[in-house]
Amino acid sequence: MTIEGVPLTQFNDLLWIMAQESGGTVGMRNGKLATRGMYQLLPSQCELNPNGEKSFGNAVEECQGGIRYILGRYHTAASARLVWEANHWC
Template sequence: MTKHYTALVYLRPRIHYFPIQIYPNAFSTRQLKSQHQDNQQTRTNMSARHIHNHRPIKHSKQSWQEKSTNVVPLYVQSALRSAIELEGVSSADFNDLLWIMAQESAGIVGTRNGASTARGLYQLLRAQYGLNPHGEQSFGNAVEECQGGIRYIYGRYHSAKSAQDFWKRHHWY
């Protein structure tokens, strides 16, 4: 009767333990390689089936695609025109401001970003909420959200064209 022992083997780079049987008198390199290849096959099959529920497979991010300004509803475009007038900005910047809005929120008033504190048509972060005429209370009002976005853009980039150019290079502003 042959004695055999069971051991746990740690295989890198993933943390998986596979039991292998170790026979006291059978430590030839060929047998160990054979067991290792069997374990490799088992590990490959496990990752292909993805039986682990705790860590889903991450898919690569899709490349950024420019959104058309046509996605912005007409009433939001009208609100942008009103905000431009209220803020004393040139109406020649309308298309640049509209383009940034389309990329940031697709013209959805009060929209929230689930991964950060960004909110509104221009996705202002919590630190910039005060740029809205009534602070956080302005979210939900298209004209006031546009005013906050215009104040942010002109305060940081000094023109809508500069902000748009930055956005095109970095996909954020």
């Protein structure tokens, strides 16, 4: 969060989303959806990781990619969580 400049007020929502997506498992793969990482990025979103696909397996870089996706699409983790709760994905 510090690396990405995200305020600590978003921590709980980011943690909640990560728990739903991967249970916090680094490098997690979902073969059915082809998603990967702690925030389950689609292959087309891997460029959000600092080192693209090479970031998978690195917890910090996987979090950076997930945070970039969430903030880029929803602007706040709280907004992303509301979408996740409504749809079971964000």
